Amino acid sequence: MTESVLVAEITGMGTVLVALLSLIGVIFSARANGNAKRANVNAAAARVQVENSHTTNLREEGDERHQENTVKLDSNGEKLDHVLEELGSVRRSIRRLWERSDLHGDQIHDLEITHPSRFAPGAAGRHREAPPP
Numbered sequence: 001m002t003e004s005v006l007v008a009e010i011t012g013m014g015t016v017l018v019a020l021l022s023l024i025g026v027i028f029s030a031r032a033n034g035n036a037k038r039a040n041v042n043a044a045a046a047r048v049q050v051e052n053s054h055t056t057n058l059r060e061e062g063d064e065r066h067q068e069n070t071v072k073l074d075s076n077g078e079k080l081d082h083v084l085e086e087l088g089s090v091r092r093s094i095r096r097l098w099e100r101s102d103l104h105g106d107q108i109h110d111l112e113i114t115h116p117s118r119f120a121p122g123a124a125g126r127h128r129e130a131p132p133p
Contacts, residue, residue: 111118
């Protein structure tokens with residue numbers, strides 16, 4: 001091959017390579033442009049959501065609502081503390097009643113053992129004297 005043919009081949013391959021690289025660049029540019037358009041659409045939708053008819057600053061409004069909720073939660077916490085105190089009182093009362101019931105059960109059992117005739121079936125009223133005639 002002569003030198004001029006080699007130069008022509010190298011130049012042709014260079015031209016084809018530049019064309020391929022340009023095509024790849026166009027494809028990536030089109031994709032990037034499509035992504036940019038979608039990003040702009042999404043940003044516009046978000047802007048509408050944030051900028052809709054609010055007359056106050058969203059941050060200030062959020063802070064005010066947070067403060068209101070904090071006050072309500074504190075109030076509910078105090079009420080819950082009161083309910084828990086009352087529940088503790090009810091539990092203590094039930095425990096005392098249970099202990100007294102258990103004590104009375106033991107006393108009844110002791111009476112039944114020590115005085116079986118008084119508590120036998122049909123023995124009701126035997127411990128009383130008959131009324132005078």
